[in-house]
Amino acid sequence: MIELRNVCFRVDQRHLLANLNLQLSERRIAVIGANGSGKSTFARLLNGLLLPSEGEVRVEGLNTHQHGSDVRRLVGFVFQNPDNQMVFPTVAEDLAFGLNNLGMGKAETAQRVDAMLESLGLGGFGERLIHQLSGGEKQLVAIAGVLLMKPQVIVFDEPTTLLDLKNKKRIAQEIAELDQQVILVAHDLDLMANYDRVLCFDQGQLVRDGAPADVITYYSAQCG
Amino acid sequence: MIDGFYIPGHSPLHRAAAGFKFLALMLVCALAFLIDNLVFSVALAFAALCGYAVAGMALETAWRQIKPVLFFLAIIFLIEVWLSHWLHAIHIVVRFFALIIMAALVTLTTRASDMLDALESGLRPLRVLGINPAAISLALSLAIRFVPMMAATVREVREAQRARGVDKNPLALAVPTIVRTLKMADDVAAAIDARCYDARK
Numbered sequence: 001m002i003e004l005r006n007v008c009f010r011v012d013q014r015h016l017l018a019n020l021n022l023q024l025s026e027r028r029i030a031v032i033g034a035n036g037s038g039k040s041t042f043a044r045l046l047n048g049l050l051l052p053s054e055g056e057v058r059v060e061g062l063n064t065h066q067h068g069s070d071v072r073r074l075v076g077f078v079f080q081n082p083d084n085q086m087v088f089p090t091v092a093e094d095l096a097f098g099l100n101n102l103g104m105g106k107a108e109t110a111q112r113v114d115a116m117l118e119s120l121g122l123g124g125f126g127e128r129l130i131h132q133l134s135g136g137e138k139q140l141v142a143i144a145g146v147l148l149m150k151p152q153v154i155v156f157d158e159p160t161t162l163l164d165l166k167n168k169k170r171i172a173q174e175i176a177e178l179d180q181q182v183i184l185v186a187h188d189l190d191l192m193a194n195y196d197r198v199l200c201f202d203q204g205q206l207v208r209d210g211a212p213a214d215v216i217t218y219y220s221a222q223c224g
Numbered sequence: 225m226i227d228g229f230y231i232p233g234h235s236p237l238h239r240a241a242a243g244f245k246f247l248a249l250m251l252v253c254a255l256a257f258l259i260d261n262l263v264f265s266v267a268l269a270f271a272a273l274c275g276y277a278v279a280g281m282a283l284e285t286a287w288r289q290i291k292p293v294l295f296f297l298a299i300i301f302l303i304e305v306w307l308s309h310w311l312h313a314i315h316i317v318v319r320f321f322a323l324i325i326m327a328a329l330v331t332l333t334t335r336a337s338d339m340l341d342a343l344e345s346g347l348r349p350l351r352v353l354g355i356n357p358a359a360i361s362l363a364l365s366l367a368i369r370f371v372p373m374m375a376a377t378v379r380e381v382r383e384a385q386r387a388r389g390v391d392k393n394p395l396a397l398a399v400p401t402i403v404r405t406l407k408m409a410d411d412v413a414a415a416i417d418a419r420c421y422d423a424r425k
Contacts, residue, residue: 077418084411093337098419127232131372
C-alpha cells in the first residue's frame, strides 16, 4: 500500500501539489486532470523520483526520503515517452539493465529477458535496435523492462499518449492483464472505465476522489 | 553513423571476447604506425576487408563505414601531397582507411553491452583514483543509444523551422534542439533512477 501524509510539493515557492492525504490500496487506480494539474508530479512522488517538500510518502511502510532505492524496487515506473526510458541500443541489452542493477547474473538475466519478450509477443526482438522499433513496440519494451524487475506496483505516466489507436489498444490490453497494482495517469478516459478508483487533480489540488463514473462525469463537465 | 552499430551474427569475430578484440585493435593500430611501410598498410586494409567476409558482411557494409570520412581522407591526401610526396600521401590514406574499417568491424561485431563490460573491466584499476568505471560505462552507453535520437531531434526541429519559413539559421536550430535535449536528459536521468541504478556501485 502507498500512503501520502500531508504531502506538498513546491518549486520556487510555487505549489505544484498541496496537502495530499491518501491511502492507495485499490488494484486499479487512475489519475486524471488537465495539463499542468500536478498528475505527473504526483506519479513521480509515488516511487521517490521526486521527494515531497513537506509531508511523507510511504510504500509498504518505507519512506521515500530514506529508502528511495528500496521503494523503486517495489514501485516500477513507465514513462510517457519510451525513447527516454531506454538506455542501451538493443532491446535485450536494455531489458538486462534493470536486472543487472539488481545484481542478477548474466545467464539468469538472459533467460528472463527471453521469457519476457516471448510473453509479450516480442520473441526474436532481442537483437533489434531500439530506435528502429515502432512506437507501440518501444512502449511494450519499456513495460517489459519494468515487469522484469517484478515490482508490486506499476505507475504508468500517460503510456498511450504518443501511440496510434492500434498500439493504444494493445498497450491498454497489456496493462489490463497485469497482476500488479496499477496506478495509471492518463487523458484517455476509456482506459479507466473499469477501474476501482479515480483521482482528479486541478491546479495542484485533489478535487475529486471516487468511483470512475462519478469522477469522470465531474471531470468531463469541468472540461465543458 | 547509425550503421556503426552491432549487426547480429554467429561468426568467429562475433563470438570473440570484446576485450580480446579491443586489445587486438590497439595492437594493430600501434603496428600500423611503427611499421612505416606502404605494403604493410595495404596488407592491413586487405586483411580488414577479409574480416568483413569472415563476419558474413558484404563489402557494401565496409563502404558505408568509410563513406562519411571520405572527405577528410581527401583533405589529408591533398595536404600530404602538398607537404610531402604523392606516394607518401597514398600510404597515409591507406593506413587510415585500414584502421577505420577495422575499428568499425569491431563495433559491428560486438554488442554495446559487451564493449562496455570490457571497458569497465579495463578501467577497474582506476577505482583507486576515485574514478567510477560503471558510471563511465553508462555514460558511453547513453552516448551510443542517443546518437540516433539526437539526429531525429535535429531533423524534427529543422523541419519545424522550414515549415515556418526559416531556412539555414543556426541559432533557430540550436536553441530548440538544446532545450529539447536538456528536457530529454532530465527524463533519462529519472528513468535510470526508476530502474534502480546505483551510481556508487
